[in-house]
Amino acid sequence: MPATRFHGWLVAATAAIVLLVRLGGPALWDDDEPKNAACSLAMLDSHDWVVPTFNGRLRVEKPPLVNWIQVAGFTLCGRNETGARLGSALLTVGTCLLTWLIGTTLLGPAVGLLGGLAMATCVWTAVGGRAATPDAPLLFFTTLAAYLFVRGSGIRAGAGGGVPTLSLWPAVGIGFACGAATLAKGPIGLVLPLLTFLAFTAWRRQSCREVGWMAAISGIRPFTIVLVATVVAAPWYAWVTLRTDGEWLRGFLFVHNIGRFASTMEGHSGSILYYPTVVAVGLFPWSIVLAAMLAHAACILRAPAADGRREPLQLLTCWVVVWIGGFSCAGTKLPGYVWPAYPALAIATGLFLANWANGRAVFPWPHLPERFRKLRLSIADDADPLTGLVMRVAWSILAATGLALAIGLPIAAHRLAPGCEWLGVLGLIPLAAAGLAWRSQSAGMRPRALAFLAIAACLLVTLMASVAAESFSRAQGPRTLVATLGEHASECDWACLWNVPPSLVFYTGAQIKKLDTADDVAAHLRRHPRSRVVIDSRQESLVTASLPPGCGVLSRVPTLAEHDFLLLGRLPVHDTQPEHDTPLAFAD
DSSP states (O other): OOHHHHHHHHHHHHHHHHHHTTTTSSOOOTTHHHHHHHHHHHHHHHTOSSSOEETTEEOOSSOSHHHHHHHHHHHHHOSSHHHHHHHHHHHHHHHHHHHHHHHHHHHOHHHHHHHHHHHHTSHHHHHHTTSSSTHHHHHHHHHHHHHHHHHHHTOOTTSOOOOOOOOHHHHHHHHHHHHHHHHHHSTHHHHHHHHHHHHHHHHHHTTOTTSOHHHHHHTTOHHHHHHHHHHHHHHHHHHHHHHTTTHHHHIIIIIIIIIHHHSOOTTOOOOTTHHHHHHHHHTTTGGGGHHHHHHHHHHHHTSOTTOTTHHHHHHHHHHHIIIIIHHHTSSSOOGGGGGGGHHHHHHHHHHHHHHHHTTOOOOOOOSOOHHHHHHTTTTTTOSSHHHHHHHHHHHHHHHHHHHHHHHHHHHHHHHHSTTOGGGGGGGHHHHHHHHHHHHHHHTTOHHHHHHHHHHHHHHHHHHIIIIIHHHHHTTOHHHHHHHTSOSOGGGSEEEEESOOOHHHHHHHOSOOEEEOSHHHHHHHHHHOTTEEEEEEGGGHHHHHTTOOTTEEEEEEEEOSSSSEEEEEEEOEEOOOBTTBOOOOEEOO
16 A cells, blocks of 8 residues: 555544544533534424524524534434534544645645644544534535645646646635635635635745746636536525525624624623734644744745745745734634644644654754753754754653643643543543654654653543543533433423523424513513523522412522532322322422
């Protein structure tokens, strides 16, 4: 089997382990996962594939691609967490393969392999790739557009540069991918990939002054890309606009696009350092070389044009700057917004590590202080002492993180998941990997050090996203609350005071009424023996004083927040007779 094909199977297998192990174990978390899943079930039940609804009302936050994908998942796996997440996981496996292909095409097999593994085993891939949200479809189709651009424009390491040009069919493919991305999350699925290609073309044109601006821009066929993307996405946008008298389009564009960009919504704000911090966490454990990777890339970009790595890095730089820079200017900030930049960051990380392994990652600072020359005696395996020191620092960061996990996870488990304090053993994985990588570097076996890093990354993020996440969600939230009923939740008459937890809509399979006062709670409980009301513990004193006779708290479950969820209903009573058992009855 050719080495590059083996690399592809290795990346795919690694991504599958990270994304599919215990995929349905943890409960649906946050608000987005259960909202998307409940909306998809509503589509499935109503056979309406055009108008998205949640809890009986129009949902304007997202286009429908994620719902269509989830409907397929529910059909294959049932109406459960696995069905909701399967499409995201499979698309993310595809994204990791595309990252490998882009890295291999641009910079060679070693960079492609390391970039694909970094993408497959970083923290945010394990989080976002296992989430029932539109982020995974957006990531896949924008990465597909980038791959088609790379293939169609002929960008390669050492290819000689020049202004990129596209023939018709690659431009059509890019337009189709951007149209699908627009159905996943809106106009950014077209605007930001196209801005990336235009920025790269403008940068390359600086080295080819003989090519005019119009010729350079028209060479990548932006109008073809926009036309095809419009043909793909516009029919649904027009249809839903007609079906809802424009309400969906107004809410989506003006509130959830322009509004989110112009101002902070739902408290999701952050400074200019927000996304650098997010990337440092999300790319872990590969982010232990994040600063070194950025310095290495900067040195290559400043190198003479003869360096064949320069043109591919220009494309990766435009890719990262457009996505992270664009969302850094937005008022509303969320970690998943910049996930489409991760393939470029992973490939650049793979380039640095591959260059370190083959001795090409030498930072061009010729006049080193005397203390660095002496330091070379202790890191004699490195041709460049500064690069060797950088990697020693990276292994130290990995070990320190492992130590923090070994201490922090038991503390968190003691408060949120008693009995799971043993999760602290997960911290031993990066600790052991750091020690083994350090020894391998000292022995001059740099590829082996990188192998230890990749194995540790796969093990750590897989266990954190599956076993640890399931342990923390096992006894918490609406899934557990519904499980305590002992009856079919869809047969009950459900309501919530003030706020309706989206996960309650999914797990009950019912429409949840929103109540405004304690009197409304009492009236709802009087209505039917199977009336159920969910409140949180902060509302308990307000509600319990006005509960009807025979009604009370049926169950109480904790949440990851500081409050509990309480389930209110008619309390069961037993008519005790000595001669036989009596069935369960409800008090009047």
